[in-house]
Amino acid sequence: MSNPVVGILGGGQLGSMLSIAAKKLGIRTIIYCEDKDGPAQYFANEYMVGDYKNEKKLSEFADKVDLITYEFENIPFDTLKFLNNKKKVLPDPKINKIIQNRLSEKDFLNKCDIRTTNYAYIKNDGDLDSNLNLIPGILKTCTMGYDGKGQIKISNKEEIENLKIDFNNDYILEKIINLKKEVSIIITRFGHQKYEIYEPIENVHEDQILKSSKIPSDISEKLKDKCTNWASRIAEELYYIGTMCVEFFIDKNDNLFVNEIAPRVHNSGHLTINSHNISQFENHIRSICNLEKIETKKIENARMINLIGKDIEIYRNKKLNDNEFFYDYLKKNVKEKRKMGHLTILEK
Secondary structure, eight states: OOSOEEEEEOOSHHHHHHHHHHHHTTOEEEEEESOTTOGGGGTSSEEEEOOTTOHHHHHHHHHHOSEEEESOSOSOHHHHHHHHTTSEESSOHHHHHHHTBHHHHHHHHHHTTOOOOOEEEEOSHHHHHTTGGGOSEEEEESBSOOTTTTEEEEOSHHHHHHOOOOTTSOEEEEEOOOEEEEEEEEEEEEETTEEEEOOOEEEEEETTEEEEEEESOSSOHHHHHHHHHHHHHHHHHTTOOEEEEEEEEEETTOOEEEEEEESSOOGGGTTHHHHBSSOHHHHHHHHHTTOOOOOOOBOSEEEEEEEETTHHHHHTTOOOOTTEEEEEOOOSSOOTTOEEEEEEEEEO
16 A cells, blocks of 8 residues: 555554654554544644544544554444444454453463463452462453553452452453563564564563563573564464564563563564664554565664653753663653653663
């Protein structure tokens, strides 16, 4: 598709970076977002504000674009399905339906013979009592929730009695493992057995929010190969088109587990803007627009630091070294635990 107009659902920092990557390729972007203050308005060619359930406005949006993608997975499936009947949505909405529910996501992975932590579907107090083998564990809402939201850590049986849980929501209880490291694989699938895969990225979280990422990761070659193979298998099983992230846990015995899949560009891949010849964002645009697949090569090792809350204020006036790259997401309000920007440091 030559110079298509790409519609992007969501106007946050990922929408901004996708718009920047598209502009580099001579591709126009139109954002559709519920947030009138979304920072992507400063980078897209057009910015539309509307409810994700407003079919009239969604139709207006679809009429302006050639294809549609999205920057986060918690967009209602009905919205994606409605738009997909008008213009092609990539990744396919059926993929998003699987992945935006933690239970169906883990069931899918296990059917692919890919290891996850042990888990159980929790519908009521009785389900908690009958799954004490998963304590200590984390109780998570099956849908929504990110950066630690919608999650409750349960350390022992006694804590269950003090929990006040709204069972109008569905939950999944995941066994806590003896965690050694967290890594992620960013992969772009262009078609059958056609990939660009970044090497494993090592991640550090604080308060369940990604704090920093680095390449190369400090893991064995055997684990690197296993991460890459599993990510490729997942992308192929889903007939995925575009960039996705697979997050992994590694325990103290070097056992590998898939934590979750993000059907989109991902925070841990931000460093690829500076560390590689082609970023995760450009590869996503190239893939969904059926443009040329260019071999992705690492230029430098790198470390990325998320600037959360008031951290951003320090860097807005800070003098940077030649190997440092500061990204301000231009969000209107500085909030605690909110990702406000990031710093990438290139390292020899």
